[in-house]
Structure formats: structure tokens, C-alpha cells
Amino acid sequence: xxxxxxxxxxxxxxxxxxxxxxxxxxxxxxxxxxxxxxxxxxxxxxxxxxxxxxxxxxxxxxxxxxxxxxxxxxxxxxxxxxxxxxxxxxxxxxxxxxxxxxxxxxxxxxxxxxxxxxxxxxxxxxxxxxxxxxxxxxxxxxxxxxxxxxxxxxxxxxxxxxxxxxxxxxxxxxxxxxxxxxxxxxxxxxxxxxxxxxxxxxxxxxxxxxxxxxxxxxxxxxxxxxxxxxxxxxxxxxxxxxxxxxxxxxxxxxxxxxxxxxxxxxxxxxxxxxxxxxxxxxxxxxxxxxxxxxxxxxxxxxxxxxxxxxxxxxxxxxxxxxxxxxxxxxxxxxxxxxxxxxxxxxxxxxxxxxxxxxxxxxxxxxxxxxxxxxxxxxxxxxxxxxxxxxxxxxxxxxxxxxxxxxxxxxxxxxxxxxx
Ligand SMILES: Nc1nc2c(c(=O)[nH]1)N[C@H]1C(S)=C(S)[C@@H](COP(=O)(O)O)O[C@H]1N2
Ligand SMILES: [Mo]
Numbered sequence: 001x002x003x004x005x006x007x008x009x010x011x012x013x014x015x016x017x018x019x020x021x022x023x024x025x026x027x028x029x030x031x032x033x034x035x036x037x038x039x040x041x042x043x044x045x046x047x048x049x050x051x052x053x054x055x056x057x058x059x060x061x062x063x064x065x066x067x068x069x070x071x072x073x074x075x076x077x078x079x080x081x082x083x084x085x086x087x088x089x090x091x092x093x094x095x096x097x098x099x100x101x102x103x104x105x106x107x108x109x110x111x112x113x114x115x116x117x118x119x120x121x122x123x124x125x126x127x128x129x130x131x132x133x134x135x136x137x138x139x140x141x142x143x144x145x146x147x148x149x150x151x152x153x154x155x156x157x158x159x160x161x162x163x164x165x166x167x168x169x170x171x172x173x174x175x176x177x178x179x180x181x182x183x184x185x186x187x188x189x190x191x192x193x194x195x196x197x198x199x200x201x202x203x204x205x206x207x208x209x210x211x212x213x214x215x216x217x218x219x220x221x222x223x224x225x226x227x228x229x230x231x232x233x234x235x236x237x238x239x240x241x242x243x244x245x246x247x248x249x250x251x252x253x254x255x256x257x258x259x260x261x262x263x264x265x266x267x268x269x270x271x272x273x274x275x276x277x278x279x280x281x282x283x284x285x286x287x288x289x290x291x292x293x294x295x296x297x298x299x300x301x302x303x304x305x306x307x308x309x310x311x312x313x314x315x316x317x318x319x320x321x322x323x324x325x326x327x328x329x330x331x332x333x334x335x336x337x338x339x340x341x342x343x344x345x346x347x348x349x350x351x352x353x354x355x356x357x358x359x360x361x362x363x364x365x366x367x368x369x370x371x372x373x374x375x376x377x378x379x380x381x382x383x384x385x386x387x388x389x390x391x392x393x394x395x396x397x398x399x400x401x402x403x404x405x406x407x408x409x410x411x412x413x414x415x416x417x418x419x
Contacts, residue, residue, distance in 0.1 A: 011341035014334040015362035019344040070168050080108030085172025089300045094354040096175035098230045103237045107208035114241040123263035126192030143180035146352045147321045149293050151250035151398040162416040167303035176354040179245050180228030185220050201268035202244050205259040212253045213267035222247050248323030248352035249291045280393040292323030294401035295382050297374035308412030311365035319354045322376035327355040329375040336369030368408040
């Protein structure tokens with residue numbers, strides 16, 4: 001028999017338990033033991049005949065059909081321009097299944113024949129180069145598990161009154177994958193970068209010809225030309241057959257369907273970095289180039305749509321990430337920020353990756369206000385909404401990383417509040 005939950009320290013107000021709670025087994029199981037012995041003798045209907053056939057490609061259980069991308073909303077008058085979001089409240093761990101990776105396309109998904117696709121490196125280089133898939137795949141590859149977040153993620157939090165929706169509808173423009181590919185540094189070394197070079201302008205083979213300028217320092221640090229996502233070739237929606245991947249930086253810079261890299265002395269001032277992705281202040285001045293994504297976290301369970309049952313022990317779980325490096329700490333509050341306790345971090349705490357956190361919480365059936373606050377290894381602390389909104393123009397939209405508060409009511413349902 002497990003120990004009684006009363007043996008554990010309550011670490012903060014309103015029933016939040018110490019994170020060591022998870023190191024003990026059997027806490028939730030008392031009362032389930034009697035029914036278990038009886039159930040072991042039963043034969044369920046699906047045990048009475050052989051199961052279905054093998055297949056060449058797997059699919060999730062039909063009972064999991066509700067786990068799908070949300071807000072799949074092409075802009076009016078377009079086929080595939082817009083975004084879809086990862087159902088973060090239905091996932092656990094840190095890896096987003098490729099089929100559920102969020103999408104953001106400025107002009108739909110091109111159908112690219114890899115045999116005809118080329119990556120060209122030109123501009124301030126000694127030898128302009130053109131790579132086909134075969135020549136690219138001969139370079140040494142690296143792989144890392146890292147997040148990708150659209151700078152418009154959580155943009156709804158800027159509205160003067162809290163929008164109501166699920167965690168994914170508000171924060172689902174973030175995903176994490178194992179990205180595998182060729183360090184772009186190696187390709188640039190091959191081309192020979194001239195001494196005057198400071199930037200490059202990358203563009204994609206979609207109809208939008210999305211183009212972004214990237215400082216060379218970032219490229220030499222950790223940029224890759226990604227070919228693989230979670231062990232398989234990239235999905236068309238995520239950039240097949242190749243994309244730029246810039247760990248920790250705003251998603252729009254990770255140019256999909258990567259076609260050309262022009263090495264330059266100055267940024268290109270492309271339409272995709274002047275008309276969008278700048279941060280407008282209340283003084284009317286827009287800040288260009290906010291590259292790394294800020295430290296951030298969100299509780300995915302409980303969250304709107306995942307209603308609690310009877311009062312008792314629950315697991316609070318969520319994801320935290322930072323464009324600057326590793327997550328060092330996540331604190332949880334269930335009393336609206338009056339008191340905080342450290343959450344337990346899952347084993348995989350990786351740089352520029354989602355980190356899974358958990359806390360045990362004894363819900364007494366009353367109303368509660370849940371918050372999470374992440375700190376990264378550089379000491380950046382996730383700010384409150386008030387701090388994020390300070391000096392912003394009312395229509396500024398990008399780079400919201402404020403603390404999310406979920407109000408739990410007596411029925412156990414969660415809603416978005418500003419608190
Ligand atoms: N060529 C091209 N690259 C692109 C885009 C695009 O529309 N075209 N969208 C950008 C944006 S805004 C984001 S957030 C990410 C989204 O990547 P994903 O669709 O793989 O999630 O790709 C970026 N790269
Ligand atoms: Mo984006």
C-alpha cells in the first residue's frame with residue numbers, strides 16, 4: 001500500500017504538494033486494488049477474435065480522433081495561407097508527433113519534387129554553389145530535439161479582455177521535434193564566405209517566396225538545413241524537402257522549402273521582416289528583429305476543456321521553453337500567485353526545447369487560480385502579462401510570453417483570466 005498523501009509536505013497554498021510527491025508510488029491507488037483482481041479474470045470482447053491486419057504506415061487509435069490540430073483556418077480567398085495549432089492539452093512529454101506539428105504558411109504548401117529542387121548559395125562568397133538532395137545528404141548531419149514557435153503564438157493574450165478557448169487555441173503555435181540535417185556552417189565554409197559578409201537572406205520555394213535575413217553569427221552557431229523531422233523526412237507542411245532551422249528563434253525565420261541563401265553585408269529588409277514581425281511600441285516606433293523567443297510556460301492540464309472530476313489529487317502538467325537555452329526552473333501557484341512551489345521537471349531538460357513539468361495538487365473542490373512561471377539558465381524569468389504589455393501599442397501582436405492564469409471554478413472547469 002502506498003503512503004497516505006497527508007505524509008507529504010504541502011509546499012504552497014491551496015493544496016499544492018512538494019515536487020518530491022512524484023518520487024513515491026501508490027499514492028493514488030488505494031481503493032483501486034479490490035476491483036483489479038476481479039478485472040484480471042475477465043475477457044474483454046476484443047480478446048475473443050484475432051485483431052486487425054498489419055499495415056505499411058501506422059495511425060492513432062480511432063478512440064483518439066479528438067486529438068487533432070485546431071483552428072485550421074485558411075485566410076479568406078486563399079487555399080492554404082494561415083495556420084493550424086498543435087493540440088498541446090492532449091499531449092504529454094516533449095515531442096510533438098509530426099502529424100500534429102503546428103503549421104503556418106503564407107501561401108500554402110508547395111508540392112516539391114525533391115529531384116528537381118536545388119539549394120543555391122550565392123552573394124558574398126568565393127564560389128557560388130548549387131546543391132541537389134543527393135549532394136547535400138553527403139555532408140555530416142546532426143540532430144537535436146528543439147522547439148519551433150511562431151512569434152504570433154499567444155497573440156490573443158494581447159486582447160483587452162481574455163479570449164476564451166483551449167490551451168491550444170491560445171498557445172498552440174509551438175511544437176517540438178527531433179530535427180536532423182546539415183549544419184549550414186559547413187555549406188558556407190564550402191562556398192567561402194567573404195570578409196565583408198555579416199548576414200544572409202534565406203528564401204523559400206513557395207509562392208510567397210518567404211524571405212528573412214539572419215545574422216551570420218547565428219548561422220555559424222547552430223543553424224541547420226533540416227532534412228529530417230522525428231526520424232523521417234520532413235513533412236511537406238513543415239518544409240519538405242529541406243528547411244532552414246534556427247533553434248530558439250522566432251519561427252518565421254526558419255524558412256521552409258529552402259531554395260536560396262544570399263550572403264550579404266546588411267539585412268535584406270524583405271517584406272517579411274518590415275511589414276511583419278516587428279514590435280510596435282506605444283510611442284509609434286517599431287522595433288525590428290526580435291530574434292530569440294522569450295522564456296515561457298503554460299499549464300496544459302488542467303486547462304480549458306479538460307474539466308476536473310471529484311475533488312482530490314490531480315497532476316498539474318505543462319510545457320516550458322526558452323529561446324536562450326535550457327529551462328532551469330518552473331514554479332507553480334494554485335492561489336493566483338500568493339504562494340509558489342517548484343514543479344518537478346521531467347528528465348529531458350534540453351537547450352531550446354520544450355521541457356515538461358509536473359506538480360501534484362490536492363484540489364479541495366473550491367475555486368483556484370493556476371499559474372506557472374518559468375526561469376531559464378540565463379536567469380530570465382517569465383514576466384507577468386502586465387509587464388509584457390507595458391509600452392506596447394494596443395495593436396502590437398508578436399512575442400507574447402506572459403504568465404498564463406487559468407481560473408478553476410467549483411465545477412472543475414478552467415477558463416482564461418487576466419490575473
Ligand atoms: N517559405 C516559407 N517559410 C516559412 C513560412 C512560409 O510561409 N513560407 N512560414 C514561417 C512561419 S511564420 C513559421 S511560424 C514557421 C512555421 O513552421 P511550420 O509550419 O513547420 O510549423 O515557418 C516559417 N517559414
Ligand atoms: Mo510564424
